[in-house]
Amino acid sequence: MNRKYTVGKYLSIIAKMKKAIPDITISTDIIVGYCGETKKQFENTARLMKKVKFDMVYIAKYSPRKGTIAEKMYKDTISWEEKKKRHETLNAILAKTALENNKKMINKPVRVFVETVGDGFFMAKTYNFKNVKIIVKANRDLVGKFIVVKIIKASSWGLTARLMN
DSSP states (O other), X not given: OOOSSXXXXXXXXXXXXXXXXXXXXXXXXXXXXXXXXXXXXXXXXXXXXXXXXXXEEXXXXXXXXXXXXXXXXXXXXXXXXXXXXXXXXXXXXXXXXXXXXXXXXTTOEEEEEEEEXXXXXXXEEETTOOEEEEEOSSOOOOTTOEEEEEEEEEOSSOEEEXXXX
């Protein structure tokens, strides 16, 4: 894919970021089944995901795009079934590492920005873009405000919180 860096350089940058900001959220984009991707290359990607412990990964299955270099130079050699299988494998790795990362926030106070209101809850984002569902008993006008909440539960894809007193 014409990358100008090595895996070693990438890991070095990630390590520096995590050292400087221990609770940093790391995300990336990955395309599975890119033209000619071998099983070994895919396994290297899976191993990298486990090592970095991403909070979020946008995983796409490769498909030719008209007018791109890949469409002109390469034949799409990976079956859709194999692309789907690889996507599921990486998504399972992500679910595990994202849950591990999110669990570290349980019982911690976190400042969030409230974005929307639902029936008995608000949806908010942390400064590092994690989704937080805030359970509330009374309907308060919090949308558009920064508030501090206590994280009470973690899942792979978000956090649940209660308002702090």
